Amino acid sequence: MIQARGITRTYQTHGSFTGDRTVRALRGVDFTLPDGGAVSFIGESGCGKTTLGKILTGLETFDGGELVVDGVELSKLRPRQREKYFRRIQMIHQDPYSALNPTRTVEATLGDPLRMRAREKAAAGEQAGSWRERAAELLTLVGLEPTAVLPKYPHQLSGGQRQRVVIARALTVDPTVLIADEAVSMIDVSMRLGILSLLRDLRARLGISLVFITHDVATARYVGDGGELHVIYRGEVVERGLTDEVILSPVHPYTQCLLSAVPVMRGLEEPGPDRTAPTAALDERTPTPGCLFQPRCPFAGAQCAEKHPVLVPFGLDAAGQGEAAAAEDGSGHVHACFYPESRRVVGVEVGAASA
Amino acid sequence: MSEVEVRDLTVEYQTSVGWLPAVAGASLDLRAGQITGLVGESGSGKSTLALSLLNAVPAPGRIAGGTIEVAGVGDLTRLGGKQLRKARGGAIGYVFQASQNSLNPLKTIGRQLLDLGRSHEVGDLRALIARAKDLANRMGLDGDRVLDSYQHELSGGMRQRVGIVFALVLNAKVLILDEPTTALDMLSQASVLDIVRKVHDENQLSTLIITHDIGAISEIADRLAVMYGGRIVEDGPLLDVLRRPTHPYTKALIGATARITGDVDGARALPGRPPDLTTVARAGCVFRDRCPFAVEVCAQTEPELETFESGRRRACHVEPSTVLTGPVLTGTTGTPAAVGEPA
Amino acid sequence: MAATATLAASVRSRRPALTAFRKAVTRKPGRIIGLAIIVFFVLLAICGPWFYGRLAVDPNSLYAAPSAKHWLGTDFAGSDVLQEVVTGARYVLATAALSALFTSLFGVTIGLVAGYQRGLTDSALMRLTDFVLTIPGLPLLIILSTVWNFGSPWKMGLILGVTGWGGVARAVRSQALSLRERGFLEAARGLGLSRRHILLKEMLPNVAPYAAMQLMLSMIAFIGAEVGLFFLGLVPFSSTNWGVMLNQAVFSGGAMETPSALIYLLAPLVCILVLTLGIVLFLDAIDELFNPRLRERV
Ligand SMILES: Nc1ncnc2c1ncn2[C@@H]1O[C@H](COP(=O)(O)OP(=O)(O)OP(=O)(O)O)[C@@H](O)[C@H]1O
Ligand SMILES: Nc1ncnc2c1ncn2[C@@H]1O[C@H](COP(=O)(O)OP(=O)(O)O)[C@@H](O)[C@H]1O
Ligand code: SF4
Ligand code: SF4
Ligand SMILES: [Mg+2]
Ligand SMILES: [Mg+2]
Numbered sequence: 001m002i003q004a005r006g007i008t009r010t011y012q013t014h015g016s017f018t019g020d021r022t023v024r025a026l027r028g029v030d031f032t033l034p035d036g037g038a039v040s041f042i043g044e045s046g047c048g049k050t051t052l053g054k055i056l057t058g059l060e061t062f063d064g065g066e067l068v069v070d071g072v073e074l075s076k077l078r079p080r081q082r083e084k085y086f087r088r089i090q091m092i093h094q095d096p097y098s099a100l101n102p103t104r105t106v107e108a109t110l111g112d113p114l115r116m117r118a119r120e121k122a123a124a125g126e127q128a129g130s131w132r133e134r135a136a137e138l139l140t141l142v143g144l145e146p147t148a149v150l151p152k153y154p155h156q157l158s159g160g161q162r163q164r165v166v167i168a169r170a171l172t173v174d175p176t177v178l179i180a181d182e183a184v185s186m187i188d189v190s191m192r193l194g195i196l197s198l199l200r201d202l203r204a205r206l207g208i209s210l211v212f213i214t215h216d217v218a219t220a221r222y223v224g225d226g227g228e229l230h231v232i233y234r235g236e237v238v239e240r241g242l243t244d245e246v247i248l249s250p251v252h253p254y255t256q257c258l259l260s261a262v263p264v265m266r267g268l269e270e271p272g273p274d275r276t277a278p279t280a281a282l283d284e285r286t287p288t289p290g291c292l293f294q295p296r297c298p299f300a301g302a303q304c305a306e307k308h309p310v311l312v313p314f315g316l317d318a319a320g321q322g323e324a325a326a327a328e329d330g331s332g333h334v335h336a337c338f339y340p341e342s343r344r345v346v347g348v349e350v351g352a353a354s355a
Numbered sequence: 356m357s358e359v360e361v362r363d364l365t366v367e368y369q370t371s372v373g374w375l376p377a378v379a380g381a382s383l384d385l386r387a388g389q390i391t392g393l394v395g396e397s398g399s400g401k402s403t404l405a406l407s408l409l410n411a412v413p414a415p416g417r418i419a420g421g422t423i424e425v426a427g428v429g430d431l432t433r434l435g436g437k438q439l440r441k442a443r444g445g446a447i448g449y450v451f452q453a454s455q456n457s458l459n460p461l462k463t464i465g466r467q468l469l470d471l472g473r474s475h476e477v478g479d480l481r482a483l484i485a486r487a488k489d490l491a492n493r494m495g496l497d498g499d500r501v502l503d504s505y506q507h508e509l510s511g512g513m514r515q516r517v518g519i520v521f522a523l524v525l526n527a528k529v530l531i532l533d534e535p536t537t538a539l540d541m542l543s544q545a546s547v548l549d550i551v552r553k554v555h556d557e558n559q560l561s562t563l564i565i566t567h568d569i570g571a572i573s574e575i576a577d578r579l580a581v582m583y584g585g586r587i588v589e590d591g592p593l594l595d596v597l598r599r600p601t602h603p604y605t606k607a608l609i610g611a612t613a614r615i616t617g618d619v620d621g622a623r624a625l626p627g628r629p630p631d632l633t634t635v636a637r638a639g640c641v642f643r644d645r646c647p648f649a650v651e652v653c654a655q656t657e658p659e660l661e662t663f664e665s666g667r668r669r670a671c672h673v674e675p676s677t678v679l680t681g682p683v684l685t686g687t688t689g690t691p692a693a694v695g696e697p698a
Numbered sequence: 699m700a701a702t703a704t705l706a707a708s709v710r711s712r713r714p715a716l717t718a719f720r721k722a723v724t725r726k727p728g729r730i731i732g733l734a735i736i737v738f739f740v741l742l743a744i745c746g747p748w749f750y751g752r753l754a755v756d757p758n759s760l761y762a763a764p765s766a767k768h769w770l771g772t773d774f775a776g777s778d779v780l781q782e783v784v785t786g787a788r789y790v791l792a793t794a795a796l797s798a799l800f801t802s803l804f805g806v807t808i809g810l811v812a813g814y815q816r817g818l819t820d821s822a823l824m825r826l827t828d829f830v831l832t833i834p835g836l837p838l839l840i841i842l843s844t845v846w847n848f849g850s851p852w853k854m855g856l857i858l859g860v861t862g863w864g865g866v867a868r869a870v871r872s873q874a875l876s877l878r879e880r881g882f883l884e885a886a887r888g889l890g891l892s893r894r895h896i897l898l899k900e901m902l903p904n905v906a907p908y909a910a911m912q913l914m915l916s917m918i919a920f921i922g923a924e925v926g927l928f929f930l931g932l933v934p935f936s937s938t939n940w941g942v943m944l945n946q947a948v949f950s951g952g953a954m955e956t957p958s959a960l961i962y963l964l965a966p967l968v969c970i971l972v973l974t975l976g977i978v979l980f981l982d983a984i985d986e987l988f989n990p991r992l993r994e995r996v
Binding site for chain 1: 396397495510511512513539540541542543544545546548567568569570571573574593594595596597598607608609611612613614615616617619622623624625626628629
């Protein structure tokens with residue numbers, strides 16, 4: 001179980017052309033990942049998704065908020081002690097072409113962490129089988145033929161096969177959480193569903209929980225049931241709810257723009273009736289004291305430029321009146337918008353529309 | 356009427372085992388005023404086909420046969436030297452795969468534009484710049500700012516648009532885009548596709564878009580051609596092909612696309628991996644080892660690309676109706692490289 | 699489970715490194731020539747002096763033209779030129795090899811560690827590198843030559859190596875820095891693999907081609923430097939080598955005026971040029987030796 005509370009990360013950049021700049025990559029992100037559960041994050045490029053993934057795997061530090069793993073607050077631990085917790089959280093990288101060392105065979109890539117793991121197990125007095133057997137087992141688990149794949153170099157594998165090897169490598173240290181950062185966006189569409197169903201399968205079979213990071217909302221549907229979807233914009237979660245609920249009735253204009261951008265399979269689907277688009281491109285340099293999305297929002301109103309909206313349950317107005325679609329503890333469908341309105345923006349299957 | 360007519364095009368690359376075809380006997384028309392989408396998995400020969408439309412197959416490749424008739428230019432495979440250079444850019448605008456990275460990092464966009472103009476011996480460079488600015492503005496860019504920018508100052512989506520400006524600034528009537536949205540996020544992809552459609556309509560182009568994402572192309576294309584193992588295996592009007600795919604590969608591709616609505620369990624990844632030059636079948640149908648419909652004859656004779664009803668062609672031995680009503684590829688017929696694919 | 703065990707065991711066979719080497723070298727004729735030249739000179743350096751036990755001087759034939767007895771003629775003192783070229787090779791090559799050894803040891807280690815650690819370690823190591831890069835090698839050697847004689851290649855190699863690793867360290871560091879951001883290194887850190895493993899097994903093979911390339915290039919520079927030192931007469935002659943020959947040919951033999959000394963001048967020069975050419979030709983193979991993707995092409 002992972003609980004993140006108000007995670008912030010600010011970068012100071014020193015560009016030779018642009019001068020010094022402060023980039024607020026994350027501005028207080030909360031989420032809860034139950035054991036065996038799944039949470040997804042969607043957002044456009046540069047909105048802080050990878051930063052979040054790196055923080056969760058210990059590859060990047062955070063400068064505010066707290067991260068609680070299995071009840072232990074990580075910021076209270078010394079770096080050495082933290083490692084143990086981060087080890088259980090493994091990352092699957094965005095780019096299967098750089099995620100594997102080009103000079104090492106699959107066997108070497110899996111062998112080293114497996115041998116390390118075997119030594120640790122032996123030291124702890126646990127039963128540790130042969131690492132070769134374990135390598136073969138893991139490759140079979142991720143849907144690869146061990147004999148064919150073990151002696152190969154990364155360039156001899158297809159994008160989908162590489163991504164499977166990357167997943168097998170993450171599994172070598174028996175993690176309880178996988179962070180999939182755009183795990184399928186760089187591989188052929190034809191291979192994507194295979195990887196997604198593998199992730200879903202790992203959840204079901206090994207009880208591994210999953211943080212799924214993507215800009216393609218459609219893929220978030222394929223990683224399994226019961227997942228919450230977090231829509232992240234410029235380092236801030238602007239809408240959250242059950243994946244299907246957010247997709248079918250998004251209330252935040254940014255979510256609506258993201259979902260409208262998903263291509264419609266004409267002939268098989270019809271565009272949603274309320275399809276919309278941002279009114280401008282992302283420009284992080286102009287200050288936005290009010291709603292971060294205000295300069296691009298097609299539905300911006302009077303309050304938006306001055307006040308900063310915070311996450312509230314959908315159905316309640318700013319004064320806390322009305323019928324909430326969210327539970328007391330903050331789970332359920334929440335959004336950060338002054339003028340929330342449910343809109344139908346995603347494509348509808350032809351035939352299903354009339355029914 | 357067709358702006359570009361490709362007939363029996365064969366393009367070969369030299370490998371350790373001799374010259375092997377990456378495109379084998381492909382025939383394709385780019386109709387005037389229409390957007391044609393060319394889809395297929397990576398390695399199916401899409402880029403090679405597109406590059407040969409510029410007669411610019413990279414070494415160690417060569418056009419080994421066939422003709423490419425471009426309206427107003429003639430058979431491109433016979434052109435060389437100056438005439439060919441004029442055709443590239445002048446008649447056919449090309450936006451390269453990963454064109455985000457194909458700009459010169461050391462020169463501003465404007466200077467690169469001037470270089471382009473000079474190399475095409477454009478007399479009036481002022482007019483060229485004006486036209487580029489106009490194109491950029493119509494694509495939602497700030498023309499003046501973009502021309503003064505270096506590549507690193509632009510986002511991926513902006514660079515893709517700059518690529519389109521370069522392709523069209525010399526008044527090309529044919530526009531070819533290779534994987535224009537592959538590295539972009541959904542919002543940028545949507546706006547680039549939007550812009551392509553708009554520029555296409557405004558300039559009455561004949562456009563070819565290459566992609567592995569059948570979903571993305573279905574937003575804007577008028578016609579769809581499907582490529583596999585160097586062959587065009589099916590083509591026709593887009594809506595019709597999507598509704599009634601008659602080639603098992605087309606059907607599998609559609610079925611493998613993650614969709615935002617509908618049944619999650621209905622979609623299936625393609626098992627196995629697409630062939631490359633050296634592994635593609637020499638005899639019979641190139642798709643047969645992944646095909647759930649394969650029959651005996653598929654191993655012996657290669658199916659011809661034939662018109663089976665008005666405006667539609669396919670290359671398959673099995674009846675269209677059988678494919679239409681039959682199963683989508685299931686994840687169980689994996690090749691040795693990907694057995695045990697979890698359902 | 700037994701089945702998977704045998705499966706796993708059966709795939710252990712790897713392509714032997716030797717085959718890979720052979721393939722990379724034989725792919726282009728230039729590489730074969732390059733390797734042949736290098737091997738030739740190495741053999742010359744190792745075995746050459748055995749054939750000419752002692753330096754035979756023939757005072758009766760000064761500046762003799764090439765003949766059956768003296769293939770390349772003789773020098774001003776009547777020594778056989780071929781013999782001098784052969785015996786001189788050992789010193790030149792030994793020095794170059796030693797300095798290359800030091801250079802790679804220091805350069806690669808410091809570059810890798812600096813690039814991987816970043817932060818304070820990086821700054822400290824890079825200041826050191828900058829310092830080494832600014833040490834004027836030639837003057838240092840001249841000064842040192844007043845206390846040391848450079849009769850043994852050891853000292854010369856050591857000095858050249860210790861003052862010459864800066865370039866390699868910089869090249870390796872910049873490679874290491876860009877590698878660090880690659881997914882597979884992040885993964886290795888995330889998996890908790892040791893720093894030793896990351897440096898030696900993940901990073902080293904990836905920087906090796908650049909390091910090797912830099913190394914070969916610095917060897918060319920080292921050969922030039924040492925020969926130059928002797929040629930200019932900046933260090934005392936303590937052995938026979940090509941630099942001394944050049945110096946003698948020009949300053950004592952008057953090769954510039956008398957054509958009879960021309961061969962004496964040309965012999966070491968041609969050797970240096972051919973050896974350099976050999977290294978340059980062989981450089982081409984290096985990328986392929988380390989890069990499995992390039993190696994792959996049959
Ligand atoms: N090391 C860094 N130094 C400075 N700024 C950084 C650094 N890493 C990330 N950023 C900035 O933080 C913001 C979030 O970046 P991040 O990589 O997390 O985005 P992302 O959502 O993963 O985007 P993408 O879809 O392109 O992968 C961006 O504005 C980025 O430029
Ligand atoms: N320069 C080249 N040399 C040899 N083979 C090549 C070269 N370029 C492409 N190929 C091969 O030709 C086939 C088609 O490649 P390509 O046209 O790039 O496909 P796509 O664009 O559909 O991904 C592939 O098998 C690829 O490996
Ligand atoms: S708060 Fe205003 S500007 Fe922000 S998303 Fe809602 S309507 Fe748009
Ligand atoms: S020809 Fe045969 S193998 Fe090829 S696609 Fe048709 S049914 Fe499948
Ligand atoms: Mg990212
Ligand atoms: Mg391509």
